[in-house]
Amino acid sequence: MATIHPTAIVEPGAQLGDAVSIGAYSIVRENVRIDEGTSVGPHCVIEGHTTIGRDNRIFQFCSLGAMPQDKKYAGEPTRLEIGDRNTIREFCTFNIGTVQDVGVTRLGDDNWIMAYVHLAHDCQVGSNTIFANNATLGGHVEIGDWVILGGLSGVHQFVKIGPHAMAGFASHVSQDVPPFMMVNGNPLSVHGINAEGLRRRGFTPERIAAVKQMHRLLYRQGHTLAEARKAIGAMAPQAPEAAEDIALMASFLDASKRGIVR
Numbered sequence: 001m002a003t004i005h006p007t008a009i010v011e012p013g014a015q016l017g018d019a020v021s022i023g024a025y026s027i028v029r030e031n032v033r034i035d036e037g038t039s040v041g042p043h044c045v046i047e048g049h050t051t052i053g054r055d056n057r058i059f060q061f062c063s064l065g066a067m068p069q070d071k072k073y074a075g076e077p078t079r080l081e082i083g084d085r086n087t088i089r090e091f092c093t094f095n096i097g098t099v100q101d102v103g104v105t106r107l108g109d110d111n112w113i114m115a116y117v118h119l120a121h122d123c124q125v126g127s128n129t130i131f132a133n134n135a136t137l138g139g140h141v142e143i144g145d146w147v148i149l150g151g152l153s154g155v156h157q158f159v160k161i162g163p164h165a166m167a168g169f170a171s172h173v174s175q176d177v178p179p180f181m182m183v184n185g186n187p188l189s190v191h192g193i194n195a196e197g198l199r200r201r202g203f204t205p206e207r208i209a210a211v212k213q214m215h216r217l218l219y220r221q222g223h224t225l226a227e228a229r230k231a232i233g234a235m236a237p238q239a240p241e242a243a244e245d246i247a248l249m250a251s252f253l254d255a256s257k258r259g260i261v262r
Contacts, residue, residue: 005042023060031077032065035084048096049077053084053109061091068095068121070139076103083109083127094119101140108145126163144179146201148194162252164201166194175261178218179248180211188261190219210235210242214249218260225260229253 002016005024010016013030020034023042028034034052041060046052048065058064065080067073078097081104082088092113097103101122107113108127118136119125125137126145135149138157143149147161150169155161162179172186182194193215198208213235217228229250236246253260 017054029065049079050082050096051079052082053086055084056082056086056088058088059090059115062088063093064088066093066095068098068139070098070100070121072100073098073121078103078121080105082107083111085109086111086113088113089115089117091116092118095121097122098139114151120157132169146197148197150184156258159258160252160256163248164194164197166197173261174258176252176256176258178252178260180245181215181261183261190215190261204241206239207242207245210239210245213239214246219262225253225262 002020004010004022007024008022008026010022010028011030014028015033017034017036019037021039022028023040025042026040026044029047031049032046035054037055038052040058043060044058044062046064050065076099078099080094080096086107095105097105098121105119105121105123107119107125110128112130114131114133116134117131120137120139122140123137125143128146129143130148132149132151134152137155140158141155142160144161144163146164148166150167150171152170153167154172156174159173159176161177164180165177166182167173168184171184172188177183180193182191183189184191193211195208198211214232217223217231232246233250236243
């Protein structure tokens, strides 16, 4: 059975799984589903067509599932989907999607989301990310798995950040960030690869060497982007143990529409 504080409001139609807890003065609206083991702290508002998975920890004063901050929004039944085992700290705001995009804002599994983080409409966030305090995503942003965003960082709408990338404190991210890269500043610049993060995730020395070579091709050898992309594709036969990493980088570069940070 769910545990609901006497001062909380859970509207008819809301679905609460076993061992869900709802804190004092929180509000859960009718189209919300919260799965087993998730805890919601006091003074939270969860609304819209919002689905929250298992074993999440949602701290006080969060607003999840509110309408998007988009003047074109006309009340369409778009959604917010949150996966499992996420930590969502105080004062976070996650909005539902819009019909101009896929209509869903998504957060994956096992993410560590610190205070005052904003996920705008239609953002797609993977799993195992870390967003430090006040990290803010504009609409339609895509964040890959294992990304780290430093505190007070801002990500421009429609930007993509590839898996395993890291942005330092107060970064202004207005162009796509390729996988594995470490970026910082305003204007944004690349400061190498996220080598320590890759080692912590079990990347072998051979895979890290291949990532370093991709960084050199993109940023250190004077190639045009087209030349670097061709050279990265040619790496696969010489580095079979890093074939998936090379393919990930190649597909990211091919899909980039805003252009990568250079």
